[in-house]
Amino acid sequence: MPLRCALLDDFQDVVATDLVDWSPIADQVEVVSFGTHFADEDALAAALAEFDIVVTLRERVPFPASLLARLPRLRLLIASGMRNSVIDYAAAEEHGVTVCGTASSSTPPVELTWALLLGLARGIVEESGALRSGGPWQSTVGVDLHGSRLGLLGLGKIGSRVAQVGLAFGMHVSAWSQNLTAERAEEVGVERAASKEELLASSDFVSVHLALSERTRGLLGAAELALLKPTAYLINTSRAAIVDQDALLAALHEGRIAGAGVDVFDVEPLPAGHPMRTAPRLLATPHLGYVSRANYRTYYGQAVENIQAYLAGSPLRQLP
Structure with a gap:
């Protein structure tokens, strides 16, 4: 048998x-x-x-x-x-x-990170939906990547490759993590932020690329999200628990940030009535980072x- x-x-x-x-x-x-x-x-x-x-x-x-x-x-x-x-x-x-x-491979999550970031910056979902449904012709104004600041939480295998794409777009790229050294940042060709708080407050796009651990669980809570510019976007293709989900939902509903791109959730698959399914200003994918x-x-x-x-x-x- x-x-x-x-x-x-x-x-x-x-x-x-x-x-x-x-x-x-x-x-x-x-x-x-x-x-x-x-x-x-x-x-x-x-x-x-x-x-x-x-x-x-x-x-x-x-x-x-x-x-x-x-x-x-x-x-x-x-x-x-x-x-x-x-x-x-x-x-x-x-x-x-x-x-x-x-x-x-780290390649698929790198590529999905940029799919989410670009989708947010250029209003792809809204514009495509409007075009297909007979809605308004051009209803959003895109955000330019060139000259804007990309802040990376984590500069490991995935974060460093995301950084290279950002640099190719002409973005200013900075990074922070608890163990990031100036030598590592220089090796990748990015700036090392003095603190997590500085990175959050100065970035136009913040992307999370940290492993989940006791040190990173809840790393971005209500106080940290409050540091983001109202025009800033947050992208998380790493682990849901790094970002306080309730605090993120509140920031999105209250319009305190421009939007978020999320591929990871506190419960997967998401239940039908989960609030992340209907949150405003959210571009969400069903954990496609590795798929x-x-x-x-x-x-x-x-x-x-x-x-x-x-x-x-x-x-x-x-x-x-």
Whole structure:
């Protein structure tokens, strides 16, 4: 009897099995794709009870000790990316579950960051909607990127590439993080802001590119958002918890900032009645930062490799 492998959150309808050749493990593993999200632990435990292997996308589905204890057949858990904060690694080890990761490209979130920023700056959604519905011809006035200031919270792999695009547009680019050095800023070719507060107050566009940790959770709250210019835009393609969601909603509803581009949310997928679905001045996408053909080929191609290696007794890319 073959082992059973579950692919979670395959919202694009078996895109995981369409983009990657799973035939190398077909004789040993039955692959089942789930296109709907399991919203609670009971539903997840029931759905996965008969699976030996689970492939999960990013950090959307937590695997705490309580869930792992309810999955006695589970032996291999594969997460996309090499960092996952919602898996209890100690509990996985206790229950005999091997946890592995995959590579993940920084290119898709860089590109989506600019899609959101440009969409906000040029009123793309409003103008396209008006054109298609017979509305007014030209109803917005675009914001020029050239000569404006882009402030980056974080200058790592993604932030530094966002910076290079900003420089190519002729923007003044500055950056800040708790560990950013003047040498690193100079290496990337940007200014190092003296403080988070200075960066927020001086920027026309602020883009978040920090890893979620206890130091960055809630980094932008009501007091920080109040420092932004009323003409400024905030873009977050990193982690929702870095920005206080209630404070952001208040700023948008009250018109204290020009707008926000958001790809990450406190609950994913967003419930139908979630206030982020109807907030004004918000350009929102359903966590598309990592969703690209090349990234999916990497995730699932390496998932196949991880399964092969595990079955051969030599697991690859083990986490943490």
